[in-house]
Amino acid sequence: MADTQNASAEALIKSEDPKHPANLICSLCRQFYTFGWVTGTGGGISIRHEDHVFLAPSGVEKELMQPENIFVMDWASKEYIRRPLALKPSACTPLFLAAFTQRDARACIHTHSQWAVLVTLLCETGQQGPDPGVFAMNKIEQIKGISRGGAGSMEVAEGGRKLGNLGYFDTMQIPIIENTAHEEDLRESLEEAIVKWPETCAVLVKRHGVYVWGKNVTQAKTQAESLDYLFQLAVEMHKLGLKWVS
Structure with a gap:
């Protein structure tokens, strides 16, 4: 059961579509880094998509962010359904x-x-x-x-x-x-x-x-x-x- 839940959570951030929220957060953070908007680890972006909220982690350099770093929250319950190991959600x-x-x-x-x-x-x-x-x-x-x-x-x-x-x-x-x-x-x-x-x-x-x-x-x-x-x-x-x- 746990393996099924983990696989389902991982599927939330896996997509070839560049406009998928997990991919888009990473590409936009890289772009914002070039603007000087997210220097260091400050700043970021969150996207609410359908029943989920996609969030960047805390403490990760924005220009190096990858989809596997992204947190996913259930909108209705406000509970995290995907939490990357060793990372904290954005403050x-x-x-x-x-x-x-x-x-x-x-x-x-x-x-x-x-x-x-x-x-x-x-x-x-x-x-x-x-x-x-x-x-x-x-x-x-x-x-x-x-x-x-x-x-x-x-x-x-x-x-x-x-x-x-x-x-x-x-x-x-x-x-x-x-x-x-x-x-x-x-x-x-x-x-x-x-x-x-x-x-x-x-x-x-x-x-x-x-x-x-x-x-x-x-x-x-x-x-x-x-x-x-x-x-x-x-x-x-x-x-x-x-x-x-x-």
């Missing part, structure tokens, strides 16, 4: 689950991007707005790549505009929460931010990084890329004395 797991539960997201990305960290520090100074607990920006074209809520409509209107996304004249607002000594302790404040800011697709963590989610892997990835572009642009604008919200 980000409670945060990923919060995005899946609160927003019905299917993918959540966590980065330690330097631009995300710098934006939280600039907000902390109060030089770009009166509220240090939110990063706000408008009238920048890339904002149109951000969906309302992070798991909204992907329907395309005439002219190519995505319904459910922010517009050029909308003010994008990303809440910022305080960091904690242990990542799993961020869950409560992250969930509070998700509830308080129903249109956000991400939560920044002060002096730490950002969590970004989407209705699928593609949306989560493109929004993480768009946000990182906007974070970097915000830092450069600040150097030039330009305001993020006009």
